[in-house]
Amino acid sequence: MRLTTLLDTLDSGGSAIQSGAATGYTLEDERAQFDRVISELIPCRVNDSELWFAEQGAQVEQAKALCRSCPLMEGCLAGAIDRAEPWGVWGGQVFIDGVVVATKRGRGRPRKDATHAA
Ligand code: SF4
Incomplete structure (x- = not known):
């Protein structure tokens, strides 16, 4: 997912991640996944620091x-x-x-x- 799409989704009050009782995701799960997605876009986190x-x-x-x-x-x-x-x-x-x-x-x-x- 592109960062702009992710941020637009979150900005409009939605979730970029399927969540809720049906999936068993918690808010902490969403935050962890969001942090992972963002981290993958940051060069100093994915390359040799x-x-x-x-x-x-x-x-x-x-x-x-x-x-x-x-x-x-x-x-x-x-x-x-x-x-x-x-x-x-x-x-x-x-x-x-x-x-x-x-x-x-x-x-x-x-x-x-x-x-x-x-
Ligand atoms: S050091 Fe460079 S790659 Fe790392 S967060 Fe700053 S701008 Fe991004």
Whole structure:
């Protein structure tokens, strides 16, 4: 079931899950199933969570790309900014020491190349 369909159904007072005496489902069953459905749509819950705290730039970019498909991206980013997250990828952005940075620099000294030589 698509998230928008699920949310529309719930918003109109319906249930996305067959429930009631006929099925034996309880409200707790519905909540658990709803949480499962939502969890399956959240990339950092279904992929290796280490990606969101990786050191390697390619892995960080992969986490950022996965965040872009997340239905919670906007709220996740707002929450991370409010909490001044010290580390990791949140809402598709890289946080270091509580602030969003454009790119994550790898460990060690910066490479010497022509663009930085002066
Ligand atoms: S936007 Fe937030 S909740 Fe969604 S995948 Fe990224 S870190 Fe996880």
